[in-house]
Amino acid sequence: MDSIIKVFKSKGTIVIEDITHRLLSEQPYCNESDYKVASLRKWFAIPSGGLAVKQKGKFSRQTLKLPLSSIINTKINAMSKKAEYIKEYEKKTLIKESGKENFSEMYSRFNKSLYLDYKSIEIDGVSRSILSTIDIYTIKKKRRENASYIHKAVKKFNNIKPLISNHDFTKDCPLFFPIRARKDIRDALKNYLIANRMYCPIHWPIPNEFCLSTDTSDVYQEELSLICDQRYDLYDMERLVNTIGGFFGTI
Structure with a gap:
């Protein structure tokens, strides 16, 4: 997003960047953004919590109220x-x-x-x-190891491919590992994984109010996010990949 943000900034636009998906990466935000916001609940098992940062100066409202x-x-x-x-x-x-x-x-x-x-x-x-008690280092290490395993393992399948071809897991820490599956099998693959107790979300629903290009529409219909978070280890990733292989053995 950095190059896109820089274009908006060159036109004098105030930029609010959602950094949730890059929060634990080595470079978690664009230096050009005026504001950064993130959901912490997507990364950690906590009831509530978000992050809001103003690049320059202070927020006008400093007092926050306690949640019920x-x-x-x-x-x-x-x-x-x-x-x-x-x-x-x-x-x-x-x-x-x-x-x-x-x-x-x-x-x-x-x-x-x-x-x-x-x-x-x-x-x-x-x-x-x-x-205050979580080990960020271990969380990032496990996510990177899990995602790296998936990245290498899914290359053997003809019907799916990583959404992003080039990763640098020494710097990037993924929230999920997104793949593209042929649109005629994506939903069936997701349901097959659910049947095997693996719950992989789709990011995001197709927006109704926009006219999408064919390429962008294809991404929406082919994307599936494989889980790689800190609750799991390489044994779980092997099971995930083997289950995907089992699916392709059924079609």
């Missing part, structure tokens, strides 16, 4: 119930989907509350405490 404890507790309970659900699902002891509906409803309540009142709220105490 009831809302934060809703998010914490939802995270706990989701963890329990996944644990039971992996043991194949769940018969009904009621557990999933329960924590999904809690997530919806939290998101709705955040939507209705999100301005000038500081991070909650639980999230702040967790962030």
Whole structure:
């Protein structure tokens, strides 16, 4: 994005850069941006938390209000119930989907509350405490190792390829590892991974309000983000790649 940001800056545009996806990389932002914002919840298992930086000067509003404890507790309970659900699902002891509906409803309540009142709220105490104890070095190391493994391993498949061909994992720390799968098989691959308890998201939904070029539309319809975060090790990455191979053995 840096080259694009520089073009806007040359025209006198104020630039607010979302640095979430490059937050843990060696160069986490463009020096030309006026403001930097990031979600911390996408990287770490915390109930709340974001980052906002002003390149020059100070924010006009300095005082932040505490989040409602009831809302934060809703998010914490939802995270706990989701963890329990996944644990039971992996043991194949769940018969009904009621557990999933329960924590999904809690997530919806939290998101709705955040939507209705999100301005000038500081991070909650639980999230702040967790962030103060995490090992950033280990997190970046594991993500880079996992992504590097995937990058090398998926080259053997003809029907998928890395979305970004050249990576420098000595400097870049990925949030996910995005691939492109043929549009006629992308959704089937995603569902096959889900059936094998691997939940890989799609970034992002196709925007309705814009006319997209054919090339850009293809990216939306072919992109799939493979997980590579710090919860997993190289054994998990091997299992992920082998499962993808299993999918191609079925088509």
